Amino acid sequence: MTANQKGGNDTLLAGLAGLLPDLEQVYADIHAHPELSMQEKRTADLVAKRLRQTGFEVTAGVGKTGVVGLLKNGDGPVVMLRADMDALPVQEATGVPYASKVTATDAEGHTVPVMHACGHDMHVTWLLGAAAVLAQTRAAWKGTVMAVFQPAEETAAGAQAMIDDGLFKRFPKPEVVLGQHVMVGPAGALGGRVGTITSAADSFQVRLFGRGAHGSMPQASIDPVVMAASVVLRLQTIVARELAPAESAVVTVGALQAGTKENVIPDEAIIKLNVRTFDEGVRARVLAAITRIVNAEAAASGAPKPPEITPLDRYPMASNDQEATERLAAVFREHFSQERVHEVGPASASEDFGSFGTQWGVPSVFWFVGGTDPEVYAKAKAANRLNEIPSNHNPHFLPVLHPTLETGVEAMVVAARAWLVAG
Incomplete structure (x- = not known):
């Protein structure tokens, strides 16, 4: 970053x-009024x-x-x-x-509680703040x-839905696509x-078929509960016994549903599972193993x-462009200081953000x-208890408001400024 660029950011x-x-009020309002995927009408109206x-x-x-939203400025x-x-x-x-005290009807017709448990309310507030800053400083x-x-x-549907609705044809092609996510980590750090x-x-539903019977006559059944239990246990061996120690994958069974009464053996069971991988070859082997085991x-x-x-659903692996990432790291370290900007390993979380750059060819x-109180994070790290900090998707997940809010707005403005021409 040149002195002129740093001065420009200031x-x-x-x-x-x-x-x-x-922005604090906007964040609290969005947090109190969360909306499920493809139901974000109130949020979209507020944003527009x-x-x-x-x-x-x-x-x-x-x-x-x-x-x-487009802000054209020469x-x-x-x-x-x-x-x-x-x-x-x-x-x-x-x-x-x-x-949030909100409930909503999900895609399967069930009434469910709704919460911004992944920080998307913060993401929206960050971008609204960055938009306001850039509009004021044209x-x-x-x-x-x-x-x-x-x-x-x-649900891994949104990025593709926008692309399928003509995003690439209706709007100008960008030189770069930028995005950020709040996570567990010291607030103010990037x-x-x-x-x-x-x-x-990759997420799947597995439906296992058996034969129902009275609980007192198990010999008349083909028990899908036992079948499902065996599948769940065997799936754990994919990572433990079929992948090399240097290879990474996560296989998680998040739901096992079967039966309605303790003395009735049901005739089917449902398993829902999720797979995370960082390599296409590993992914192919894991998915093949799941099919084989089931x-x-x-x-x-x-x-x-x-x-x-x-x-x-299916999330593609997201990969950061080398030249663009190195440019961004340089301007972040200059603006925020070396101590606040860190290189991290790949996250086992998944995002459909990468679809924009990959499919647009940019x-x-x-x-x-980071969204965790720095003192809380430091104490947990010193005690080797970082896994006890409520993470994304946890009912207790809540980024500390400051300095998370201003850090995210600053990061987005500084990142955009790394490509925008000086006025």
Whole structure:
């Protein structure tokens, strides 16, 4: 970063402190009104209204509930900034005054609690803050800022829905795609890396078929509960016994559903599982092993028909472009200091952010922003108890408001400024 660039960032961010009280209210409002994937209408309306107020040209309803805002400011590169908007079917347990009390109907018709348990409310607030900063400081830069508020990241459907709805045809092609995510880590710190940043993810439903009977006459049954239990245990051996120690994968069974009464052996069982991998060859071997194990256990049990294995969702592996990531790391270290910017390993979490850059054929960079009280994090680390800090998707997950809020806004503005032409 040159001295002029650093001075330019200082100019851009001079008014951020004055925006923080309003952004705090926006964050609390979004947090208290979470919406499930592809149901983000209220959030999208709030986003569209605020973007228009700051001078953006707004297109709503992209990929059903997605919002795209363009701020054209003379000749220069197009920089795309992305935030995701959806929440999770989780019952909030944070106890804060703005905690969610919302329930909604999910895609399967069930009434579920809803919570921003992954920090997407913070992501939306960050991008709204960055948009406001850039709109207020147009004299300091040239180019086009494209703010993309994406639905349905949690179901891996939102990025593709926006792409399928003509994102690449209806809007200018960016020179770079930038995004960030709040995670467990000291608030105010940033982490990233060249190459793989988040894992690929595959989710499946396995339906196992048996033969029902009275609990007192197990000999008349083909018990799908025992079958399912055997499958769950055997699946654990894929990582433990079929992959080399240097290879990485996660196989998680998140749901096992069977039966309704203790003295009735049901006639089927449902397993839902999730797989995370960092290598396409490892992914292929793990998925093949799952199919082999499921079918073999069913056959060993004498199942009346083969299991049904149904894909639920698929996240591609996200990879950061080397040149763009190195440029971003340099400007982050100059702006935030060396101590606050860290190189991290690939995260086993997954994201559909990478679809934008990969399918558009442009470099993309994704990084993490810490959201944990630094003192709490330091004490947990010293006691070797980091795994006890509530992480994303936990009912107690709640980023500390400051300095998480201002760090994310600053990071997005500084990142955009690394490509935008000086005014």
